[in-house]
Amino acid sequence: MSRRALLSVHDKTGLIELGQGLVALDFELVASGGTAAALVEAGLPVTPVEAVTGFPEVLGGRVKTLHPAIHAGILARRTPAHLGELADRGLAPIDVVVCNLYPFGRTVAAPGCTEADAIEQIDIGGVTLLRAAAKNFEAVAVVCDPLEYPSVVDDLRADRLDLARRRALALAAFQHTAAYDAAIAEWLAGDDPLPAQITVSARRVEVLRYGENPHQAAALYQTAAEAPFVQHSGDALSYNNLVDLEAAWAMPQGFEAPAVAIIKHTNPCGLAVGADLVAAFDAALASDPVSAYGSIIATNRAVDEAFVEALGKLFVEALVAPAFTDEALAILASRKKRCRVMEARAATPPRRRLTAVTGGFLVQTADTAPSEPGAWRVVTARAPTEAEQADLAFAWQAVRFVKSNAIVFAKGGATVGVGAGQMNRVQSVRLAAWQAGERARGSVLASDAFFPFADGLEAAAAAGVTAAIQPGGSIRDAELIAAADALGLAMVFTGRRHFLH
Numbered sequence: 001m002s003r004r005a006l007l008s009v010h011d012k013t014g015l016i017e018l019g020q021g022l023v024a025l026d027f028e029l030v031a032s033g034g035t036a037a038a039l040v041e042a043g044l045p046v047t048p049v050e051a052v053t054g055f056p057e058v059l060g061g062r063v064k065t066l067h068p069a070i071h072a073g074i075l076a077r078r079t080p081a082h083l084g085e086l087a088d089r090g091l092a093p094i095d096v097v098v099c100n101l102y103p104f105g106r107t108v109a110a111p112g113c114t115e116a117d118a119i120e121q122i123d124i125g126g127v128t129l130l131r132a133a134a135k136n137f138e139a140v141a142v143v144c145d146p147l148e149y150p151s152v153v154d155d156l157r158a159d160r161l162d163l164a165r166r167r168a169l170a171l172a173a174f175q176h177t178a179a180y181d182a183a184i185a186e187w188l189a190g191d192d193p194l195p196a197q198i199t200v201s202a203r204r205v206e207v208l209r210y211g212e213n214p215h216q217a218a219a220l221y222q223t224a225a226e227a228p229f230v231q232h233s234g235d236a237l238s239y240n241n242l243v244d245l246e247a248a249w250a251m252p253q254g255f256e257a258p259a260v261a262i263i264k265h266t267n268p269c270g271l272a273v274g275a276d277l278v279a280a281f282d283a284a285l286a287s288d289p290v291s292a293y294g295s296i297i298a299t300n301r302a303v304d305e306a307f308v309e310a311l312g313k314l315f316v317e318a319l320v321a322p323a324f325t326d327e328a329l330a331i332l333a334s335r336k337k338r339c340r341v342m343e344a345r346a347a348t349p350p351r352r353r354l355t356a357v358t359g360g361f362l363v364q365t366a367d368t369a370p371s372e373p374g375a376w377r378v379v380t381a382r383a384p385t386e387a388e389q390a391d392l393a394f395a396w397q398a399v400r401f402v403k404s405n406a407i408v409f410a411k412g413g414a415t416v417g418v419g420a421g422q423m424n425r426v427q428s429v430r431l432a433a434w435q436a437g438e439r440a441r442g443s444v445l446a447s448d449a450f451f452p453f454a455d456g457l458e459a460a461a462a463a464g465v466t467a468a469i470q471p472g473g474s475i476r477d478a479e480l481i482a483a484a485d486a487l488g489l490a491m492v493f494t495g496r497r498h499f500l501h
Contacts, residue, residue: 004073005096007031007039008049008065008129010103014146016042018098021153027096032064033057065125070094074132078139096152097133098143101126101176105183105225122184130173137170138163144176179203193352193365200354200361211239226345229320233333234340241296241318241340248298249320249344251401254370255394257413260284261298261401264291267421271398272414277301278310283414285314288435296320303328311336320344367498371396377493379472379481384490388444388467392492395446396469400498406448407432407456409440409465416443425449426456433463440464448498450474454483461487471497 005027009015012035019029019039031039032049039046050056053067073094076082086093101123108118133142141161143152148169155161179201189195202221211218218239229245231237237245244266251261255273260280262270269291270284277299285292294317299307302323308331311319318340319332332341355362373393378384384392395410402408402420407428409417417436419428425447433440441464450473451457457468457480472493474480484491 002026002028003095004028004030004092005098006049006065006070006074006094006129007035007098008033008126009035009098009100009146010123010126011100011146012038014149015039016044018146018149018153019044021149021157022096025153025156030094063125065129071128071132074129074140075136076139077136094133094140096141096143096156097129098149099126099129099133100144100146101130101180104180104187108183108187109225118187123180127177127180130177134170134173137166141166142169142173144173148172194363198354198361198363206237208239208242209236229342229344232324232329232341232343233337234318235338237318237340244296245318245320245342247401248296248318251398252298252300254397255300259300262287262292262295263298264295267402268398268415268418269295270415271401273394274413277303277307280414281307281310283412287415288418305331308332308335318342322346367400367500371494372496375495376469377472377495378490379477379493380484380489380491382485382488382490384444384467384492388490391444392446392467392469395444396494399446399448400500402448402500404448404499404501406498406500408446409433409436409443409460409463410446411439411443416440425451426453426459429456429459429463433459433465436463438464442466444468446470448500450477450497451480452476454480457483457487457489457491461489465489467491469494471495473497 003026005022007029008031015035015038019042022029023044028047029039029044030047030049030052036046036048049064049070053069055067057064069091072086072091074097076086076093083093102121104121107113107121130142130144133140141152143149155165182199182201185199202223204219205222206220208218208220210216220242244263247266248261248263251263251268251271252259257273258277258280259273260277261268262284270287272280272283274280274283293315296318297316299321302325303319303321304325305327308328316336316339320342322344324341324343329341332339349368350366353364353366391410394413395408398410398415399406399408402418405422405425405428407419408415409432416439417432419432422428422431436443443465444467445460445465447470450471452474453476460468467490468484469492472495481491
């Protein structure tokens with residue numbers, strides 16, 4: 001008796017070639033609906049599902065493979081008892097199941113998708129076929145990815161579709177259905193950023209050389225259907241590059257004017273706006289030219305030849321921008337062969353952030369809300385000047401990207417000093433002041449959280465800072481305001497903190 005393969009696919013890619021290969025290996029093809037029609041049109045012999053079940057498709061095709069004649073053939077163990085029971089009922093075993101599912105994720109992501117549209121893309125029969133075949137991988141080969149079709153046919157032809165290979169195919173099937181169910185659950189959760197349960201589904205798209213250090217294994221997993229960055233040239237991305245790339249790309253995007261961020265270890269060593277990208281780069285580089293060596297650079301405008309020329313001989317690990325001119329790409333490929341040139345695609349930022357902890361995840365909504373200057377309060381006797389106000393707005397946008405305890409000194413739309421990741425806030429102020437040097441004179445300060453004591457403001461004023469912006473909310477706010485007044489500082493409270501651990 002010939003072996004039997006059941007085919008029921010939404011994506012018809014490679015279907016005809018697969019069918020031809022199976023027929024050549026003496027498989028009987030059993031197929032449903034559109035799959036059967038496509039195979040018949042290609043001149044292949046097909047047994048319709050309803051001929052096996054003795055029951056027609058009903059409810060507009062909602063029910064076609066959900067039948068004991070199908071699932072008994074898939075789930076039967078190849079034991080005398082099970083095979084005998086199939087024979088007694090006039091049924092036959094199914095040896096290969098080929099199935100892929102309705103495109104639920106693509107449907108709900110499309111503009112104008114209605115609830116009815118989404119519900120119609122919730123596959124029932126296909127998921128059941130995959131799970132049944134994967135459960136019985138000892139006897140059944142289940143195939144859900146068209147890319148696997150040629151190798152499966154080759155393995156069948158060479159008689160090497162062994163238990164290990166069938167187990168691997170079953171794993172792929174369960175991963176496929178798990179991702180599918182996760183997408184449906186995410187859609188049903190709607191706007192709730194913290195549902196009672198979160199199922200994370202991600203595809204491994206690249207195994208990296210190593211993690212943060214050479215002794216750590218690492219890989220890139222992707223949750224979105226489309227990668228957020230496209231690489232044009234340069235070395236392969238490392239784990240640390242990818243972490244820095246994510247941080248760098250976000251920094252300039254909050255500014256309307258041309259902006260450039262130069263970052264190391266996820267912190268900006270320089271961030272600036274300018275009349276054009278070249279002016280913004282020059283100002284950002286001046287913030288900390290030493291740390292800029294081996295940095296990740298991000299822009300919010302297309303990179304052109306003039307910008308690449310401005311980079312000069314600076315060694316850059318990666319350059320990310322929304323677009324590149326052809327001339328810029330050609331120069332980068334020839335002069336900066338190691339620089340990873342990354343084009344960012346427009347992508348919806350994640351609404352929640354996950355951090356792995358022992359036993360689970362911490363989940364929080366992303367800190368992406370725009371600043372609201374209308375809600376800020378001037379709390380000192382002296383209000384900021386117009387120039388100070390502009391620099392305070394810039395510094396407040398910049399400080400949200402600096403690791404806590406975070407301090408930013410800014411002047412003229414550029415950082416001049418950054419204090420990041422220190423164990424106390426006054427130490428961050430001193431670090432920013434040391435980095436800024438004489439450029440601290442006439443600068444403004446942004447602090448990601450409130451000052452617990454006046455010593456931080458006093459250190460800033462001694463360095464030449466003239467105005468400060470911070471959330472407020474300390475039990476010593478009155479003392480801080482009095483100290484600012486005594487120092488001649490203008491100070492603004494935003495009412496919002498921007499810790500970044």
